[in-house]
Amino acid sequence: MEINDLTPAEERVWRAFPCGEVVDFRTDGGEDATAGAGWGPERSLRASVLRALLASAPQEDGEIAALRVRGARITGELDLMHAVVDHPISLTHSYFANLPYMYGAQLRRLSLRGSVLPALDLGSARVDGVVNLSECRVRGRVHLGGTQISGALILERAELTASDDGEPALKLQRTVVGDDLLALGLRAQGEIRLNGATVNGSVNLSSARLSHPGQVALDAVTLSVEGDLLLRHADVEGWIGLRGARVAGRLDLSYARVSNPGDMALRASSCTVGELWLRRGEPLDGGLNLRRAQVEVLFLEPEKLPDTVRLDGLGYTTLTPHEPAERRLPMLERDDDRYVPHAYEQLTAAYRRIGDDDAARVVQLAKQRRHRLTLPWYGRLWGQVQDAAVGYGFRPLRAAVWLLSLLAVGSISYALHHPPALKPDEAPPFNAVFYTLDLLLPVISFGQEAAFAPKGPYQYLSYVLVLTGWILATTVVAGVTRTVSRQ
Structure with a gap:
């Protein structure tokens, strides 16, 4: 593409690219990009021009070329499918009339911070750096399934709304993130899908607002996290699925509100967690499934537990905070009225490890009494005699x-x-x-x-x-x- 074919706005970007200079079209640093549909030609850029710029990559000796634009209106489809781009892309606080299509692309760094997009397809891409989508507002799916990101993935204060075709609002299925996944304050209408993803740092969803009532709001089946998975102060409408997930650090739901009435609110069966924190805030509105889970430290406050708790096969080494056995026993009686001897043995072992033999005896006595209810009449009669x-x-x-x-x-x-x-x-x-x-x-x-x-x-x-x-x-x-x- 010849430079003579460019508009004045596009020419500014073309000339700034070789030196990596920032082109800021904003008249006010606090501008809202949702008004971008009405921006005129003085701040409009054709997606085809940006694609040609990245492909031809004009450079100057001694300079680091980069595309750095703020407050632009991008018209047309930015098609970088399977493209190899060796320069950072930063299109922040901008308005995209069409979705950026970057499926299978190889990028150095991508920042769309504060931008408004109809959707984003970055599936199966490879990014040798950070992907920054913080404060973005997207009214369609954000697809990063199968993507490999060597740096962090940032979604802080982003607003995502799923389309009506049933696709997730955010798809990170089998995604590999080399650093942290930062999504503090994320707002999502629809499913967040993390199943099969690998995060070598931590996943921070603190203060997030996830809404998918009656359905899965956070699907993290077989998710692998080398650090922490934080949902502190999160507000979740729908259920959280963590079956088979592995969190090396802390799974923290302190102060979180999870609401899925009439069904399970947290499904974490067969998962492996270093520390599970269920503390402070209102109890789960829905059931808790921890069957066959393995937890090193279970930080569980009795007030946080819902009416239905499934603990069959749950293994934990330490139970904290220290509570009298009488306050812990009700959680063992909420498993669909089933007698689960393993749950009593785990609680007994936890008390014995800290030397509280009196509490351990109380749990064992409760176990015998609960078992008595499963016996025929003559067994119950003999049990009553032994108890008395x-x-x-x-x-x-x-x-x-x-x-x-x-x-x-x-x-x-x-x-x-x-x-x-x-x-x-x-x-x-x-x-x-x-x-x-x-x-x-x-x-x-x-x-x-x-x-x-x-x-x-x-x-x-x-x-x-x-x-x-x-x-x-x-x-x-x-x-x-x-x-x-x-x-």
């Missing part, structure tokens, strides 16, 4: 009280009414205390029970003492076995 007697072996002092009480009742009764000897000539002197102990303790014999046989109501009392003695003995042995095995 010694708390399934986790209340050993209760057994001592029962034994002492029965010993006192039996000793007094038989002291007042001696049972007759079976063989008077061979019987030892009667002792009411040791006779009662003989009845109560099935594995110990003091020679009294075999020598004397009570009659009438005292015979029935002996049956009661023998039966309760067996119950107490078996439950105490079970409790001692648990204690020894823990040590």
Whole structure:
């Protein structure tokens, strides 16, 4: 293209390119690019001119060429499909009449900061630097699926609205980002798709507003993040999907509001997370699914939990903050009314790791009581007896009280009414205390029970003492076995 064919605005850009100078068409630094449709020819650039400029790449010795334009109206389609561009592109605070088409392109750096676009196609591209889309307003899909970005991807305070064809507002499927994905304050109407993406830094969606009611708002299935995934103060209408994701650092939903009533709000089954923070702010409006997830540190405040919590197979090393067992137990009873023994064992192990054996015993007792509800009537009856007697072996002092009480009742009764000897000539002197102990303790014999046989109501009392003695003995042995095995 000859320079004589250019408009005055295009000529300014053409002459500034070899030295990488900025061409700013704005009359006011605070101009809103949404008014760009009405900008006149004095600040309009044809996309074909920009494409020819990048292709011919005029340069000056000792200078670094770059396309740096602010506040322009870009007419026509900027078609850089599979193009190889060795110079940075910066078209900021500009208005694009048509979508920039950069599928499969190889770029040095791309900045569209503050621009208004109908859509953006950067799929399967390769960018050896930063892609800056902060403060952009896009009324169609932003497609970066399969793109490789060696630097950061910046979407801070961007406003994205999905089209009506069902495509995501932002598609980062299988995208590789060499640094951080920064999207603080992002506003998105429609799905954000991150499934299969790899981010070698952190993903920061703090204060983002994601809206896709009743459907997936953030789809991050099998996402891999080497740093943190931050959703602090985020407001999400729809559900978050993290199934199979791996976050080496912290998954932080502090102060976040996630609303998907009637269904799961956070689906993080089978994911691997260094630290999961569910704290502060209102509880999740919808269910929480952490089945088969593996978490090193689970920072979970009971107030943050919804009514439905699925924890089957969840593994965690540390549970914080430290709360009494009574405040933690309700979350184990919200898994669709299912009995999940693994969840009780995980909570017990967490308390034992910090030396809170009393809380661990409370959890184990709750586990036995919950298990009792799944048994047939005779199993429930036997469980009630063990619970009342010694708390399934986790209340050993209760057994001592029962034994002492029965010993006192039996000793007094038989002291007042001696049972007759079976063989008077061979019987030892009667002792009411040791006779009662003989009845109560099935594995110990003091020679009294075999020598004397009570009659009438005292015979029935002996049956009661023998039966309760067996119950107490078996439950105490079970409790001692648990204690020894823990040590």
